[in-house]
Amino acid sequence: MARRSSPSVDPAVLEEVRSIYDALTQRPSQRRCEARTTCCRFQLTGELPLVTRAEALYAAVGVRASGRKAVKPHPDGACPLLGKDGRCTIYAHRPFGCRTHFCTAAGGMYPRREVADLIQRLDALDEKIQGQGSRDLPDAIAVVLDGK
Numbered sequence: 001m002a003r004r005s006s007p008s009v010d011p012a013v014l015e016e017v018r019s020i021y022d023a024l025t026q027r028p029s030q031r032r033c034e035a036r037t038t039c040c041r042f043q044l045t046g047e048l049p050l051v052t053r054a055e056a057l058y059a060a061v062g063v064r065a066s067g068r069k070a071v072k073p074h075p076d077g078a079c080p081l082l083g084k085d086g087r088c089t090i091y092a093h094r095p096f097g098c099r100t101h102f103c104t105a106a107g108g109m110y111p112r113r114e115v116a117d118l119i120q121r122l123d124a125l126d127e128k129i130q131g132q133g134s135r136d137l138p139d140a141i142a143v144v145l146d147g148k
């Protein structure tokens, strides 16, 4: 079966996601993420970031910018976007969960109260584009890359 072509994405949706991520960088929490990638190794943490459709569309921009049209499961069960060099292949486009769920060594997860308004903006955007709530990261990105 032929792969579907990329859906056209309203630039305003991508801009709102970027704006939310930019706002997050202004928050006071100090973290020391040094690309440890512990949080990217789902097989170790047992946790997957949850991603809204708008965020998945934004992440897909990063995937396509890296020259890929699809992502394959990681052989170790880690995030499919973790590169062979052990670094995130879409770092500038990584989802909100990846920007707020730090490992203990990096200072721990952001307190929800510090980012609740940004989560509300993501939820409002999801509602606006008739997303269906958050999905786990691999599924959310696979769906949009598949043109659905």
Ligand code: SF4
Binding pocket: 037, 039, 040, 049, 079, 080, 081, 082, 083, 087, 088, 089, 090, 091, 094, 095, 098
């Ligand atoms: S998208 Fe990047 S930062 Fe987020 S879990 Fe995957 S590899 Fe890690």
